[in-house]
């Protein structure tokens with residue numbers, strides 16, 4: 001299908017981009033376009049003005065250290081996350097998961113900011129960033145603020161971002177990774193995950209996040225607490241996850257099958273993370 005007509009604006013700098021988002025009629029940010037453009041074509045979404053962020057890659061892409069944090073620009077593409085030496089060394093879970101997303105074409109345009117702003121329940125990066133305790137830096141027309149990933153994610157394709165706010169970077173605490181695993185089940189190669197589990201182990205404890213078993217990615221709080229208390233959950237794993245998850249039936253899987261997958265993939269993730 002063909003989208004309804006819209007104006008197109010190439011952002012010249014960050015201030016101009018947020019100003020346009022605040023003032024242009026029906027303005028929407030355009031990053032890699034791999035979620036927004038198909039939705040516009042299907043007329044599931046509409047836009048009066050597309051504010052193209054791609055010219056801001058010089059300002060909003062790249063990976064750097066800032067004290068004991070790793071800072072990743074919003075427009076850093078999946079392919080860059082896969083190969084960046086700082087990400088592969090300090091956040092191997094993120095590098096690995098980025099490589100699982102879609103196909104090469106998607107990974108060469110899709111980026112961390114777009115994935116988190118789109119916040120699809122089946123999206124790979126929201127769960128990964130949740131397990132890594134990422135913090136999201138957001139620029140609005142009048143102020144810059146920082147949210148936890150938990151505060152950003154509201155529901156399926158719903159975030160706490162205001163209309164004039166852009167994700168500019170994602171900050172990760174550098175805790176030193178002792179072990180990690182990303183378990184992702186798909187019905188076809190290159191498909192979105194039916195269920196995925198992100199697990200990362202550090203001196204601070206074990207973090208486990210689950211994808212596509214609730215309206216948004218969720219942390220397995222009861223399981224993490226049990227692990228911190230020194231127990232090694234086996235038979236009661238499903239019960240410990242039960243508090244966090246609320247899966248739905250869809251064309252890919254029933255809610256019951258998703259519950260089953262959540263327990264199986266979590267067990268595998270815990271074993272693989274060591």
Ligand SMILES: Cc1cc2nc3c(=O)[nH]c(=O)nc-3n(C[C@H](O)[C@H](O)[C@H](O)COP(=O)(O)OP(=O)(O)OC[C@H]3O[C@@H](n4cnc5c(N)ncnc54)[C@H](O)[C@@H]3O)c2cc1C
Nearest residue numbers: 029031032033034035036102110113114117123124166167
């Ligand atoms: C064939 C195909 C397969 C795919 N497979 C997967 C998969 O397996 N796993 C997966 O996770 N994803 C998958 N995707 C989606 C892909 O990851 C998207 O790239 C991602 O979800 C959105 O990033 P984007 O840069 O393309 O955002 P866009 O499509 O440009 O934007 C998406 C939304 O986010 C907003 N936005 C974008 N950037 C910002 C920002 N910096 N601040 C605020 N708002 C912003 C836009 O306004 C829009 O509402 C697939 C996509 C396709 C087309």
